Amino acid sequence: MKNISKAAVLLAAVLMIFCITGCGDNAGGTPTQTPTPTPAEPLFVARETPLTLEAIAAGTITLTNPWSTLKYKKNGGDFVSVTASANTIAVAAGDKVAFYADGSENTYPTYLKIECSADCYVYGNVMSLLSSINFKTDVTIPDTMDYAFEELFSGNTHIKNHAQKALVLPATTLTYFCYENMFNGCTGLTSAPALPAETLEEWCYASMFRGCTGLTNAPELPATSMWDACYDSMFRGCTGLTIAPTLPATELVAGCYSNMFNGCSSLNSVTCLATDFFATTCTTDWLDGVAATGTFKKAASMDDWTTNSVSGIPTGWTVQDYTAQ
Secondary structure, three states: OHHHHHHHHHHHHHHHHHHHHHHHHHHHOOOOOOOOOOOOEEEHHHHHOOOOEEEOOOOEEEOOOOOOOEEEOOOOOOOOOOOOOEEEEEEOOOOOOEEEOOOOOOOEEEEEEEEEEEOOOEEEEHHHHOOOOOOOOOOOOOOOOOOOOOOOOOOOOOOOEOOOOOOOOOOOOOOOOOOOOOOOOOOOOEEEHHHHHHHHOOOOOOOOOOOOOOOOOOOOOOOOOOOOOOOOOOOOOOOOOOOOOOEEOOOOOOOOOOOOOOOOOOOEEEOOOEEEHHHHOOOOOOOOOHHHEEEEOOOOOOOOOOOOOOOOOOOOOEEEEEOOO
């Protein structure tokens, strides 16, 4: 009897513990604690993804003037080399084509161009065209690669931003003409990639987004040292742009901002901290054709701006001293 009683007591204790700790979820009771979900793995890491076009609709991707090392993977398959006689890729909706190469071979006036016959998302790291192996960490465009991405997507009206997948231009050191005309006429883009470079070169950003009428947001431009014509016509004709990025450089050089926002008919806010802008053509026609009214913020110590001028502060605009936020 004593053994039976001990067994009964032990069984009762086990049942009590089970009900306290386990019955809540399995028997309809309220759990004592909601478990913390495990964070999901990031689905897309832009810097680690090669430059990619994802087809929204069926069509073809054409690569003009392909470099000798240019190749691609379609939907994660095997590498396929691109040649002048085999430079067209047929795609169905949803197909993903990732591009790789080992250095730009662009020389004036012959440049690699990527064209789409139907709408495609564009995303990933453009440096996969300069190093198929080290693109995830490379942030320098080699000084032997002038014109590196010149006209890469110029006139491609079918490329569009992906809502979750960013286009990445991570280079912090640029070369001559490296991004000139890169997205000229790409009317399907609504936002520009981040541009972290602080070491510029002549004409590096010239006409980069010229004619991108769908562009509504401009990237920050952190560089404080200018080079001749570095931003010439960069956003020219971007009629959807309303606010210019803050321009932090205090000393301007020849042609650096020339025509930069010419034809940006919706632009109504500009912040420019220059205090030395006497170089030749540094702001020639830079605000021609902007909104009839707007706000121009300047360095508090700078009183030499020409007002009522498309090469200075436009007619009808309010002038304010800049205050750091």
